[in-house]
Amino acid sequence: MRIFNLIWAGQAASLIGSAMTAFGVGIWVFQQTGSATAFATLILAASLPGLLTLPVAGALVDRWERRQVLILSDGGSVVVPVTIVVLHQVDALALWHVYVLAAVLSVFRAFQWPAFSALVAQIVPKEQLGQANGRLAVAEAAGQLLGALFGGMLYGLAGLTGLLTVDIVTFAVAVATVLISLRMLPAVSRQDGPAAAERGRLLRELPEGWRFIRQRPGLFGLLLFFAGNNLVMEMAIVLVSPLVLSIAGPAELGVVNAVGWTGMVLVGGLISLTREPRDRIRAITLVACVHAVLVLAMGMQHTVWTVGAAMAGILGGYAVTNAATATIWQLKTPSELQGRVFAVRRMMAWSAEPVAYGLAGPVVALVGAPLSAEGGALHGVTGGGAGADIAAVFLLLGPALLAVVAATLLRPSVRHLERVLPDAPSPVKVPAA
Template sequence: MRVFLIVWFGQLVSLIGSGLTNFALGVWVYQRTGSVTQFSLILLFGLLPSIVVSPIAGAIVDRWNRRWCMILSDSGAGITTVAIALLLAIGNLQIWHIYLAVSLSSVCKAFQLPAYTASTSLLVPKEDLPRASGMVQSAQACAQLISPLLAGVLLGIVQLKGIILIDFATFLFALTTLLLVRFPDAKTAAVPVNGKASLWRSALEGWTYIAVRPGLLALLIVFAINNFVFGLIEVLFPPLVLSFTSVTVLGTIQSLGGAGMLLGGVVMSIWGGPRILIRGVFGFVFLSQLCILAFGLRTSAALFALANFLFFFCLPFVNGYFNTILLRKVAPEIQGRVFATLQMIAFSCIPLAYVVAGPLADRIFEPLMATNGLLAGSIGQIIGVGTGRGIGLLFITMEILAILVTVAAYRYPRLRLMESELPDVI
């Protein structure tokens, strides 16, 4: 655990630094363009390259030393940060420079995440894997909670240049922690003699490994659907809250979400989890779905604050238990490919949600719930009518469908009994 704790702390510091830069660059773009579309493109460029590159990244992670994969990917992200700082210093920073830098950082992330996750099973005893996963989730929650608050303060003191320099310092710290430790040797995938085609075949092995195990495939489908709904929330939650309250209240509600995620990660790190982890996954998935359902029922700031806190409280348990199951059931020599494939499929639903969220809300659901809308006299009598109520109905509709899929998936024996049917590899 000592080596894991050193690596974990370095990655925590780096996550906070990256969060500072991401927040500050978003503000910089929006202040100079006033365009929500150009602002949202940062989210898109920060996600899509990682999705596209993930299969190849996973295959390479399984062939290379995982510590060096993390070192090189952190270095690549650090170089892009330096490039942004130099362009800003000479007064030549353009919007497209930021899109390019965010895209390159996303490619580095495609290598870093599978290498980091797959390394956990090398560093941590089997019985401590749930706690280690909880610590990883806590680090992400901590960055989500601290970075926006700290960046808002630092922007007024050291401005964008200073924040980028701080981010670079956090990259150096993370690199130092990785250089100071050694990972246990793990069996790596054999490198075939043929060139590119062999690498592609190796990348596809991650999908094959999942596809021939129906329990893992069913769990992946559940996660993909829930990620799609999460993408809708990410886009539509601010407009929904602002339809009945102020920006200050919105910020408070979102901060409570970060606090809930941090508390969930801490609780999981201390507790570990139930004996049968798949029950924990579905229990917390179901609770998170009820929280989203609550967003659509009433325009109450107190209800939104409580539901958002509980929703983010559930996320570390869902993601942590899911990762723990995989670390126990997937052979170490193929973990990079499996995690990369899961990342590609599950995350690919989020950009789709970004694309369809606006049209679904503006052209279909909001007109239905307008004062004189088609559903104003029926559903409108229950959840209300007017601005934002269409988004509320969209949340309710999507969550009812997601809950039905989740219940049906849990009734599937191969998924429900996956932990006993698939042997542990550790």
């Protein structure tokens, strides 16, 4: 685990720096324009190019040494804050620069997740995969929590340039840790073995991740479960901010976000120190049921403290789900296909967010508002008043998530996935350093 811990520390620092940059650049865009549309365009520019790049990124991850891909991702990403700092210092930074650079950053970051996820199975012993994936959850949550906290502090003290300078340093740390790991552990060639011998054109390799999943009913069913689960939960999470702002203010929203990400840090840390569940599918579906109950609780009692406690439970549950799911896919997917298969998984996860953003507003207006209005079917439960329309949508999303769980558990191929589908051959491990 020494190599993993070293690379993990560097990538965690990079995640914190990236979250700080996202926070600071978002503030700059809103201050310059005062436009919610400009801010939404920034989010689109920072997500859509990476989503479209994932199939190619996954195929290249399977061709190249995974740590070299991480160097490419971090080294390419650092160009963005450096460019913004230079343009900002000479007073030439324009909105279109930010959009283009956000798209460039999105493309380079698309390589990071499939590369690191595939690398974990290569450098971590099989029996410790759960703990390693728990630490990944800690890094993700800490990035969001500390990125917003430090970003807010530094933006006020040092402005956009000072904040981005810290991000540049975190990228340098990430690249340095990977370079040190290459000295401790020589690069593993991706050109050896039967899979490499059968390699053809890059375009021909792109659909192989999807084909691998589609030919295994258990993995395909698990992917469908997360498609439904992510859509429902992303819609609920998207609506948390307007719910809190409708009943309180920005300070309370900051507390809710901090409490939520703290829950994920604590649960992820616990997973990294203990044994993971033996029945991972049962753990995943149980967490989904708990999530449904917590979403219902936010709908029935939409106070700041209820929402904060629910978000701690929801994000803490994600730490369990992410660790268990990652371990399943790492165990069941051959090493030479992991980049492409993990890219498909990431596309499914990333796709849910823009769909949820698009559906949330119309669902609240067309469904939640009539149901929560006086005389509506849910008026007695939501109580009317501020946030009642969003609370009504939560009362629908909870049962919808339970329906997704029920539909999944009706598929024996998913229920018995870990027992029926054999583990893939273990990747070649490099001698311990």
